[in-house]
Amino acid sequence: MKKSILFVDDSRQVLDALARMLQTKRDIWSMTFVDDPLEAWEILQSTSFDAVTLDVNMPVLRGLELLERIKKTEIGRDVPVVMLTGLGDRHLKRQALDLGAADLLNKPVEAEDLIARLQNVLRLKEYEDLLKHENSWLERKIQERTVELYRSRQEVVWRLGKAAEHRDNDTGNHVIRVGCMCRVIAEALDLDSEFVETLFAAAPLHDIGKIGIPDAILMKQGPLSEAERQIMMRHCRIGERILTENAAALRLFDGDGAVPEIRSAVSSRNPLIDMAARIALTHHEKWDGTGYPQSLSGDAIPIEARITAIADVFDALMSVRPYKVAFDERRSLAIVSDSVGTHFDPLVYEAFLKALPRVRRIREQLRDCPRYSPHEDHCDAPDPVCR
Numbered sequence: 001m002k003k004s005i006l007f008v009d010d011s012r013q014v015l016d017a018l019a020r021m022l023q024t025k026r027d028i029w030s031m032t033f034v035d036d037p038l039e040a041w042e043i044l045q046s047t048s049f050d051a052v053t054l055d056v057n058m059p060v061l062r063g064l065e066l067l068e069r070i071k072k073t074e075i076g077r078d079v080p081v082v083m084l085t086g087l088g089d090r091h092l093k094r095q096a097l098d099l100g101a102a103d104l105l106n107k108p109v110e111a112e113d114l115i116a117r118l119q120n121v122l123r124l125k126e127y128e129d130l131l132k133h134e135n136s137w138l139e140r141k142i143q144e145r146t147v148e149l150y151r152s153r154q155e156v157v158w159r160l161g162k163a164a165e166h167r168d169n170d171t172g173n174h175v176i177r178v179g180c181m182c183r184v185i186a187e188a189l190d191l192d193s194e195f196v197e198t199l200f201a202a203a204p205l206h207d208i209g210k211i212g213i214p215d216a217i218l219m220k221q222g223p224l225s226e227a228e229r230q231i232m233m234r235h236c237r238i239g240e241r242i243l244t245e246n247a248a249a250l251r252l253f254d255g256d257g258a259v260p261e262i263r264s265a266v267s268s269r270n271p272l273i274d275m276a277a278r279i280a281l282t283h284h285e286k287w288d289g290t291g292y293p294q295s296l297s298g299d300a301i302p303i304e305a306r307i308t309a310i311a312d313v314f315d316a317l318m319s320v321r322p323y324k325v326a327f328d329e330r331r332s333l334a335i336v337s338d339s340v341g342t343h344f345d346p347l348v349y350e351a352f353l354k355a356l357p358r359v360r361r362i363r364e365q366l367r368d369c370p371r372y373s374p375h376e377d378h379c380d381a382p383d384p385v386c387r
């Protein structure tokens with residue numbers, strides 16, 4: 001493809017002379033000659049050139065001013081500009097370079113000099129274009145990989161969360177819905193977007209500790225005995241341990257002289273896992289301090305856990321469990337609202353109500369598989385909603 005070059009000089013004779021000098025380049029260069037700087041400025045705002053040659057001394061619009069304008073446009077910022085100056089214009093030359101001129105040529109111009117300079121700036125421009133192209137390709141690739149990585153990370157989290165609840169709810173999307181609901185509630189609370197995204201990713205692991213609870217208790221239909229309830233309550237600490245316990249692994253790496261990259265990957269903090277650990281430990285705490293395992297109350301319960309608690313309970317109320325049927329929305333909302341100020345943070349409840357239309361959409365789009373056969377409509381377990 002021909003390289004395009006624009007020549008701007010208020011003297012027609014100079015332009016004609018330049019055209020004659022460059023006659024031999026007509027096959028490879030597409031050359032435009034303009035003797036009106038204002039017309040040149042019009043053209044330059046809509047047409048992209050591979051190089052521009054400007055006379056410094058022009059009436060109406062001086063060469064330096066035109067150069068400055070070109071460099072401020074998106075289309076002309078990276079176009080090399082060669083300035084034609086008089087021999088004695090030292091100050092002007094410095095100014096031209098400061099304004100971004102690629103090269104300077106003294107008038108009268110010799111054909112060889114002009115061709116050599118233009119060839120140089122064109123080659124430079126070609127390399128720069130190539131580099132820009134490569135960079136944007138690389139950026140696109142990085143973006144694609146980042147999205148892929150984000151998706152696979154989220155998929156692993158969801159599958160891990162689902163694995164944890166597989167024994168007592170093998171058909172449901174509960175953990176995925178809880179993550180989505182936490183996101184819309186957190187947005188209604190105006191929490192910052194990074195926090196919201198971390199919560200969305202971490203909340204599905206809230207019951208990961210159920211992996212450590214025996215079948216007989218986890219899958220028991222009907223109420224748990226006090227002893228069974230004590231065992232069930234352990235899932236919070238088990239979950240936290242699963243998500244924080246890497247000290248032993250680190251010692252093992254140190255002792256075995258493991259690959260340093262692995263060691264640093266294990267030791268570096270991970271905001272998602274950190275938050276998931278806090279949620280696993282505190283998602284059964286209650287606003288009035290009657291929850292478990294630490295009887296935390298009010299703001300001492302991390303906000304991520306207060307949000308997860310309401311999403312988790314509401315979704316569990318609306319879903320089938322081994323120990324309960326699915327309640328309708330009116331009944332579920334009434335139970336949640338009765339627990340505001342005791343179980344739930346009133347501000348989080350307000351945000352939950354604000355987000356309710358989106359919460360409904362989440363339930364609609366992520367419905368459970370209807371394979372489950374509902375139980376009798378009764379539930380007299382001490383904490384029937386979400387153990």
Ligand SMILES: [Fe+2]
Pocket residue numbers: 206207235283284386387
């Ligand atoms: Fe739980």
Ligand SMILES: [Fe+2]
Pocket residue numbers: 174178206207312316386
């Ligand atoms: Fe849950």
